Amino acid sequence: MIRLERRAVPSRLWTVATPVAAVLATMVAGGILFAALGKNPAEAIRMIFWDPLFGPNASYFRGQLLVKAGPLILIAAGLAVGFRAGVWNIGAEGQYIMGAIAGAGVALAAYPAESPMIFPAMVLAGALGGWAWAMIPAVLKARFGTSEILVSLMMVYVAQNLLAYMAFGPMKNPQGFGFPGSRNLQQYPSAHNPELIAGTGMHWGVVAAFVAVIGTYVLMHRHIAGFRIRVAGDAPKAARFAGVVPGRLIAFCLGLSGALAGLAGLFEVAGPSGQITDSFNAGYGFTAIIVAFLGRLHPVGILLAGLLMALTYIGGDLAQLMLRLPAAAIQAFQGMLLFFLLGFDLLTNFRIRLGRARA
Amino acid sequence: MMIAGIDIAQLVAMLMVASTPILLAATGELVAEKAGVLNLGVEGMMIMGAIGGFAGAVVTGSPALGFAAGAMAGAGMALLFAFLTQVLLSNQVATGLALTLFGLGLSALLGQSYQGIKPPATEKLTFGPLTDLPVLGPVLFNHDWVVYLSLALVAGVGLFLSRSRAGLILRAVGESHDAAHALGYPVVAVRVAALAFGGALAGLGGAYLSLVRVPQWAEGMTAGAGWIALAIVVFASWKPGRVLIGAYLFGGVTVLQLRLQAAGFAIPVQLLSMAPYLITIAVLVIISARHRRGAQVAPASLGRVFHASR
Amino acid sequence: MKRRSFLTSTTLAAAALGLGLPAMAQEPLKVGFIYVGPVGDMGWSYQHDQGRKAIEEAYGDKVVTSYVESVPEGPDAERVLTQMALEGNKLIFATSFGFMDSVMNVAAKFPDVKFEHATGYKRADNVATYDARFYEGRAVQGTIAGRMTKSNKIGYIGSFPIPEVVQGINSAFIHARKVNPAVEMKVVWAYTWFDPAKEADAAAALIAEGVDVVLQHTDSTAPQAKAKEAGIYSFGQASDMEAFAPAPRISSIIDNWAPYYVERVGLMLDGKWASSATWGGIGAGEVQIGEISEAVPAEVKAEAEALRDAIAKGDYHPFTGPLNKQDGSVWLAEGEVADDATLSGLNFYVEGITAELPK
Structure with a gap:
């Protein structure tokens, strides 16, 4: 008889060991999958995990790792604060879209004027856009007790339709020969979020991601507010005695995660992506939820988890290109990696015992 | 019955067929959520049902066996989710998202040899002269058996949850797993069973897409239907009868906007497409405001991890 | 291997x-x-x-x-x-x-x-x-559709209102009208390139409107299945969709990139590659007309094939005046041929189409 016993404190050893074990297990299971598809498993695994970091063109890929991981980390850092407090914002995708629309809206309204004030104004608008979108579930939750999980998720679809409407209507590039999509902000110097140091992939969004990691770390682990947030998540009733006002807590958590998601959207649309199109949101908001949990809701963990997710995307493309591995195999492989990471996490918080439970 | 040149009976018949996949998936998800588990992997289970059902029907030559295979594929995915969340106690939101990713990938791999094939046809049931009745004929007596099955399942789930002892236990588990456990009910077993049932229905819905609605296999063919199913459960405030209304509303808005376009009306498609989600939010607000001081509408243990410490 | x-x-x-x-x-x-x-x-x-x-x-x-x-x-x-x-x-x-x-x-x-x-x-x-030049293929489809329709209503499932699709709708309509002056065109925008369920609904909506020939500019076979169920005619899109021949699929437009790709790689191998803008049609083999099935009467088939051959040889351009815009203003005078610049940014319907083009 196998049974689980909750650890009083999470195991330090397993905190470090489980992700490593999970990645190794994924390599074995993924290797079997790749072998079944007639590919050399060792080569495929190397392409995904090794080559982007240390392979022949690694200097380029390392920068791209930051480009891909930046928005994931930025969003996940904000989400984790809420998740710790038991505030479930799963609508970051919608907040990401609204941040992008608001920020790009400022740029498109100002076009073609050049001014150093435009980009800061866009950043502000992006954060506000995401914040405002997140305040809808926050207000409904605080006022009526409506589930923020469900409202924030519904708001994603509303945002997606609004994005399509913008791309085909008001924000369509008047010089785009009738094709959907806005002007490319990369070609509008005042609005462009450029690579700060050539070849490194660093842009303002990546900088913001690092700031968010540090900021949320200080907030959650070095500040009394973080203590209150964690108490609210672990013991909601006790939190009231500790002076936590539920409504304010909800507004703070949703507002923060919404603003960060909005910023991520703004930096993406003004930088690497460049354009508002109907498919510009590539699911970052949802992937960030996975990143937040993979990082165990800890800022440092999120940083590493974001980089790992980005690595599988970049390595996955490389494996497709070099080995003709189908994109579907990469997707299944990513799914496996997540399963193993999430499943193995059990060992951090529980002890596995053999034999009968003591009465 | 005609309004603005549109035959309403025909429109209703169309939206019934259009809504069947999301109705099936939403009914299944409702059972899982009633047991207290939030499975966001509906899209992944549906697409596995789509390829499982398609492959099953092509290999055996029988659509019925295909649907059975689709249900099994969906249930298999659900059991994977159940193992992770119920045995390994992983987070349900993250696991559900991973399940969708995995399902989309795996289905595409399995489907590679089924591209460009036509499946055996699922015939409409014949009701003789009833089919020719005005209004009622096209609405009630001119569908394939899966449409009727989906309606029967909604009714069956409704009765099961409200009238049967097993249904009562399932709801108890969803409301308070600790209390249910203290009363001696097998919380994990109930949840695994509810998840498997939900997965089977999602698989059935997916198979309906690949065997009847399209009918062909193509990668990513569910195109977000699983996410709509999740919205419908919320819209329905976890009541089976309202799932039917929700599915017909969500399916209906798509059908209606396309129908209006065909009739020559210029309509803002994207703005109209937001409507069901906004209505869902409004419904949520109304019911939560009404239940503020009373019983919660959502199962109280929804999405929470259960670990029996004793 | x-x-x-x-x-x-x-x-x-x-x-x-x-x-x-x-x-x-x-x-x-x-x-x-x-x-x-x-x-x-x-x-x-x-x-x-x-x-x-x-x-x-x-x-x-x-x-x-x-x-x-x-x-x-x-x-x-x-x-x-x-x-x-x-x-x-x-x-x-x-x-x-x-x-x-x-x-x-x-x-x-x-x-x-x-x-x-x-x-x-x-x-x-x-x-x-x-x-x-997919619109060349649409001219052939329009001709067949105009002859085959009994209700004098032809349906068109559009993906997105972009020039390429607008060209197709206009071309199909012009040539359907040419052989059948009573023809009307019903257009439905699905706002997707690929969503089988939605495409099926779009086809059903058109069928409910009384159309008995459906053209599609979306990629799935779902409209074919709907057409079969309703006992009306349809055309394959992108690939031949021969699984639905001889009816409802009575012909198809096949995107055939092979000739262009082979030619360009050949130039590359010979060191003669140069930048160019190629817009090939039936003549160059990029647009193929799939087998016109036996459901189409022999004389209609011959008429359609004659049109196809005339276009291929360059004897006939599908957009040849006199043609008016939807609002009745003159687009092309008698014998005038549309220039490529106008076509590649085409954003209006020709006279006779009653639907409104989404802006």
């Missing part, structure tokens, strides 16, 4: 080079493809991949092709294109409109790599564009 032979040939080539016999074996030309959808979509990306296979067949050991599928437009596309260039691909085909700005960015960084961008309008010394 294919992979093994590729390995041996490259190692042989490398060995030959190592032995100092460069004249004997040239290093194969590496050609990369980037697809927006999965190769298994049985539509757009699938047809491009058929073109890639044609290159392999035509040039054997002289080329090595690779591809990455399901690449989202935006930063991911830019990264994959860069990956391809870094991995030594000398000719890269980007097969979706939304890759346009990414192609331009990457092409600027790799001046010695040649890029081919499908359906776009931006070019450079190392960026060529290509597209197919």
